[in-house]
Amino acid sequence: MGGRDDGDGAHGRALHRRDQRPLPGRWAPARARLRLPTGQRRRATRSARGEGAADPVDVALSAAASDRPGPSPGADPARRADRRTPGRADRARESRRGPGRVRGRAGANDRALSGARRDDRRGEQAPHPSGFRRRLRRVPAAHGEGVRGLSGLRRVPRGDGTAARRAAPPVIDDAALARQSLPALLLDRARRTPGRVAYRAKTLGVYRETTWSELADRVAAVALALRARGLRPRDTIAIMGHPRPEWTIADLAVQAAGGISVGVYPTSSPAELRYLLRHAGARFMIAEDQEPLDKALAVSADCPRLERIFVVDTRALFAYRDERIATFAELEADGRARLASEPTALAELSACVGPDDPATIVYTSGTTADPKGAVLLHGRHVAAAANMLGHYPLLAQGEHRTVAFLPLSHVMGRNATITLPLLADIVPHYPEDPDTVAEALFEVAPTFLFTVPRYLQKIASHVLVGLESSSTVKRAAYRAAMRVGRVWIERHWARRPSAVVTLGYLLARGLVLNRLLDKVGFARLRLVLSGGAPLPPAVAALWQIWGVNVLEVYGQTEEGGAIISGQQGERPRPGDVGVAAPNVRIVLDDDGEIVVSGPHFFAGYWSDDAATTATLTADGLRTGDVGAWTAAGTLSLVDRKRDFVITAGGKNVSPAQVENALRSSPYVAEATVFGDGRKYLVALLELDYETVAEWARAHGIAYTGYTSLVTHAETVALIEREVAQANELLARAEQVKAFRVLPRELDPEQEGEPVTPTRKVKRRLLAEHYRALLDAMYGDAEERRIAAELSSLDTTLRP
Secondary structure: OOOOEOOOOOEOOOOOOOOOOOOOOOOOOOHHHOOOOHHHHHHHHHHHOOOOOOOHHHOOOOHHHOOOOOOOOOOOOOOOOOOOOOOHHHHHHHHHHOOOOOEOOOOOOOOOOOOOOOEOOOOEOOOOHHHOOOOOOOOOOOOOHHHHOOOOEEOOOOOOOOOOOOOOOOEEOHHHHOOOOHHHHHHHHHHHOOOOEEEEEEEOOEEEEEEHHHHHHHHHHHHHHHHHOOOOOOOEEEEEOOOOHHHHHHHHHHHHOOOEEEEEOOOOOHHHHHHHHHHHOOOEEEEOOHHHHHHHHHHHHHOOOOOEEEEOOOOOOOOOOOOOEEEHHHHHHHHHHHHHHOOOHHHHHHHOOOOOOEEEEEEOOOOOOOOOEEEEEHHHHHHHHHHHHHHOHHHHOOOEEEEOOOOOOOHHHHHHHHHHHHHOOEEEEEOOOHHHHHHHHHHHOOOEEEEOHHHHHHHHHHHHHHHHOOOHHHHHHHHHHHHHHHHHHHHHHHOOOOHHHHHHHHHHHHHHHHHHHHHHOOOOOOEEEEOOOOOOHHHHHHHHHHOOOEEEEEEOHHHOOOEEEEOOOOOOOOOOOOEEOOOOEEEEOOOOEEEEEOOOOOOEEOOOHHHHHHHEEOOEEEEEEEEEEOOOOOEEEEEEHHHOEEOOOOOEEOHHHHHHHHHOOOOEEEEEEEOOOOOOEEEEEEEOHHHHHHHHHHOOOOOOOHHHHHOOHHHHHHHHHHHHHHHOOOOHHHOEEEEEEOOOOOOOOOOOOOEOOOOOEOHHHHHHHOHHHHHHOOOOHHHHHHHHHHHHHHHHHOO
16 A cells, blocks of 8 residues: 655554554554553564454554554654665555555545445545545655645745755745635645645544545535525524534535634533524524534524524434424535536635635633624635744644644634645544544644643643553653753753753653653654643643643734744743744733734624724734733733732732642642732632542542542642642742632533633632632631621611
8 A cells, every 4th residue: 555645754654554564654563562462462463573464343542552662762753764665565465455444543644445435424425436446646745835836825945055955934925815715725725736635534433534625525515505505695604513524614615605604612501502693693503413403402592593403413313303403414415416517616606705704703712701703804814824834834844734623613723623724734633522532642643733731731641640650660760751851951941952961861752751752642743832821831841841842822813813922943941922923013011911913803893893992902902911021032921911819918919820830730620719809819729530530549549429539638638739839839929828629520511600611710700609618718707807896886876
């Protein structure tokens, strides 16, 4: 089987079946290091010797038994390539196996061949019969192919003689990009690179790839079907569900048909869904499965404009009699029939969509009030997303694999999964289920990730807890590697390199840390961008020591998808959000509020002129965030302007700084600090149930559920130690003097819950819900005595 170059010099490196001999470019597996059952060890050994392949059912996908070896000390696995070419034995084995589906890891060579039938249950489109039993051509990933033919992104020749080896960073022409539309970009991509992979999606254990021409056909079909059902220009269509191909197809189809897509978080409660459907005036809704459908039907009486609901996954739909319900598969099938007689439909539709037309409405979190709908225009959004390529030129150089796990209703998820792949060779991989993100990361071995701090913290927590329960030898090796890593990272941040320290660190990475990253699928990451919330410096430093280039970026929905600033370079010191992105100007006003100027702004809030006027001023976009400039000239975020706490002693405290310190603990999922007008700060903590549960099992602590676990005396003692460690990093006025653990996990799908669908805490609502816990943390005997005395005095003085 031929390999497609995935852009890192490895032909099919990330795909091969676990029970077959490595494809060219993949290192031979070190089976002796695995702890497999005896039968699997025999099969693995035979496979490594080329004596045949085990049945795919026996292929283990558990991340705990990774057979991907770590690279040699100092080697970068994303750049190393084996030059061995397929020999006769390889071709013979391929012939014996036949053109069967490749299972397991997803990479550059994973097209589902053989007679794969259409799977209507998941809405996936099987490969065209003409693709059966054909060999895949090796298509090298040309540097910058995704942007070379696009108006607005151009290459600048380099004068240092290195242009032949590496493409120059792209120069962003905002004026040209602002004349584009998303359907036009899709049409251009399908014409220039019809056979290139647009995305891969895992269905029934198989990563099936879809090319740009196939994606364009599916988008055109759905757009035609929506037009046939009465979709008019600037009509709004809500899309609710987890990341999956149909979400992307529906989004682009709505825009190609002239409509406006409205993303809804899959964790939204029925009340939040009611508000969004009414506020946006959605005529149609596309629901992932039964769960969002039930929510929509429950509130449909209050949403008179809602006419039809198209369901993608219909496996759990029984005894539904509502005439408004239809399946997404039927919608697409009808569109395909229409597309057969209108083969140029996408070109005709995209010609009717202008750069100044609304593309999508992205709703803000709504932590203090109802969510506001930010309207993003086609041209501005394209230019906004492209500013990331200017700030991080690595993304425009070669092909990158990423995993689609952020909600596509969030501007970060939209950029990483929908918009950026239209501009550069970034291939999203969709997990089979939202609960299998960790498995997908391990299988895909991404080279680029756009994530939020919570994921980085959660994965690191599981690694650390797993190390605590590992063998003595492994723990000792890890501690030794970390001692070397801490010395190296400090010298790296201070720019004081040492050959001896560097050599020791390379050995630590090769022998210990790379193997650790390999088990979670992070060994080949070349760039990780973290945004959406403050990244605790301790979490960033930990990943950097492990060898991952984690950079923090800063942006807002109102920036249209652009980042305002971001760290650059190789593993910079955590604690700031870097320098201004291309075509962005940052100014701090007298109060320290960050005011941004640039060409990427949103068009305004949907049906809210007052809020638009307050945000878009003559000075620029008022972010509501307070910042400060560091000595190095980078931007540092302090807190939200409205969230500052002034204690009874007159101390001005930023809760975000304290909360970040508390969230650095692997056992703390969320921390909210209070203390406005009080003598000292207190905190309400939500624990990470899975991580604490692993710790409890390792220490033989019995529990029956979340409440019994978090109230156990040893768990309370554990959290006391974690809070004490966080306090050591804080000034006296910032230290938390008392804390309480919430008796249950916060659930954004519950009505009236003090947390948004993105799991941002509604501070005031949380205080109302747990007022008793807050009052119990203050020794308020003095206040009660004075209040009682005043009450008595008031009664005495009454006429």
